[in-house]
Amino acid sequence: MSVNDDLTRQESNILALVAQGKRNTEIAQELYLSIRTVESHIYRIFQKLKISSRTEAAIYALESGLLSNQTSMKLRTTSETDSSTMRP
Numbered sequence: 001m002s003v004n005d006d007l008t009r010q011e012s013n014i015l016a017l018v019a020q021g022k023r024n025t026e027i028a029q030e031l032y033l034s035i036r037t038v039e040s041h042i043y044r045i046f047q048k049l050k051i052s053s054r055t056e057a058a059i060y061a062l063e064s065g066l067l068s069n070q071t072s073m074k075l076r077t078t079s080e081t082d083s084s085t086m087r088p
Helices: 009-019 024-031 035-049 054-064 069-085
Strands: none
Touching: 009 024, 009 035, 009 054, 024 035, 035 054
16 A cells, blocks of 8 residues: 555645644644644545544554654554553
8 A cells, every 4th residue: 555646745744743643733833834724634634545533544654654664663662652551
């Protein structure tokens, strides 16, 4: 699976940041965009990829190779750490 050719460069960048777990406000600050612009891009990404959640977006980004192996490892390590610190 490769990154959808229909995504613009900006949409691909935003998809990568969503997959890294960034919130809309963080994405807006990092890319010097308004929050509303980020929301619009995310809406279009979801429409183009036929997905309906940030989790699906993250899975798509990982499977399509949009994220580097280093980022993937960081995400796995963070989620493993988070789950190991959770108590029943």
